[in-house]
Amino acid sequence: MSAITLDQLNNNISDIQKLLLSRIWSYYLENNCWIKTKILHHEFGKNEVIMELISLSGSIVYENQDRYGLTLKGALLADETNEGLSLLVNYVYYLKERFLIDPEVEVITSQDIERDFNLNPFQSKLMRNYVQLSRFQNGYSGNKSNWQINVPSEIDDLPNIANLQSYVLDKIMEFYDPHYPVFEKDRFSYLAVPLRENDMFSFIDDQAYKNVITKDWEEIQSNLISEAWKSCVILCGSVLEASLIWILSKNEETILQSNIKINNQVVKKIDNMNLVELVTIAGKMGMIGKTTINLSHVIRDYRNLVHPKKQIMENMIVTKDEANIAFNSVKVIIKELNQFNNN
Template sequence: MINYIVDLNKELIRSLSDSKYKSNTGLDILDFLKVISEEIDKLETLYLLPNDRYDFVIVRENFRKLKAMTNISGVIYPRIIQLSEKLIQILYNYGSIDWQENSRNFDFLHDGDLKSIIERDYRELITILLPDGAWKSVVIMSGSILEAILFDVLTNPIYSSKALISPKAPRNKDKVVQIDSWKLKNLIEVAEDILVLPPQRIKSIDQVLRDYRNFVHPKKEIKSSHQCTEAEALMAKGGLDGVCNHLSKIIN
């Protein structure tokens, strides 16, 4: 927990506010600034509320500057107190977002390197994009993650041979296109054809996810006639989670 950093700031504020107060810690003002700066450097912004992240970065940088000083004038005491009070306010909300608690298990994936990327992207999806209301980015990231997951599954030795002979596999002059060139649409159709994904699950992956790349380019987004609002973002993530829930049951 980070209550100790809050306590350090309270002790610093008291030392700066009351000239008669002598801290029993044995630390002077410069010591407090050094310790606090070093401790908040260890904190991860992904555990902060979205609205606190900007303020935290600014406060942290100011403490780094104060840490580098060799002499502190009483003139800047009020500024230091203000920074410490702001930091305390931010730290009271630290941990309100716990990505580990809200994350999910991707053990059904077989490619370790791809699994690490998917875990990273999913963590960004649930801790940054969704809380920040970045709806377009949520749709794009959800589609990207789904594409990576289906690529992993269809290249898994359990399913790869079936995938390559599926009539739904994209072809160029009767020759199957290399799977790493397949689009999400192809991956979904082949996954359905070889029964990796059931029809009812396919229906949950609506056009928002199938055509997620349209949102990358503004002109394509306009032509697609799909608005990218909170509703589309939640449907996209819901479709992704539904696929993950299904795959985690059928792939050991």
């Protein structure tokens, strides 16, 4: 959970910063695309815009090529009425109810939203826009009037959460980085330096094996910088799978003696397992925590992204949010594997 709340963040930004965020968000709602930097510079002055935005975080607003975009945090900060937050909370409650009625629910459609929330097309589109920026979806498709959102993979967690509003607020602020740069030119150096910290894969004692994973990790950084989101998620899955295979194989004798079961079958061979199974075993062995296991959902089906037919059939869409979640998930899991190895 982030050390700062959304309310605190709202209180910390200036009136002119809120005005800039509101303009970016209103442009997006009107045009279904992010505002060009030169439009915002023309309206408020280039130097003034840069000066105000640079003191914010790239976790709120970011420059992407020739446009300014907002994250979910930025969109909610741009909303003076708190309507966006209410829509999100109501949507998550709705996901919970739909799951309780039908545990096999896969998609939520615009028709569902308009009927069950009694919303007009404009209001349902507004809800969709907030949901698309959030982690409460697993891809979306359609056009302005007819669309559908894939339900998040952790929908089955919702019935067990006592306070869904607090849950939503925590998810919104997850991975907030106050130092993440707003501007593209600053992001390369920011990402490149801390990600090579202190032999990240120190739990691997085979240098050749470690070199392969390290090179993949460096390529992930390049993908983030070049905004190759799909490649980023695929490589994150590959790095995580290779890391788990290594540490689980190293502890294979203990695992086999523990008679751990997956799908009612006792584990017999580590090398033949998929990523979901590897993550499950690592959790059962206490190598990674439950929260970390939940974080890994974005990359569990990463192999399907390699196959166009599967990607189309399962409507898998990879955005910046998914790439960032995948990247941060791997960092957290690798940190926990190092801690386990050092105990």
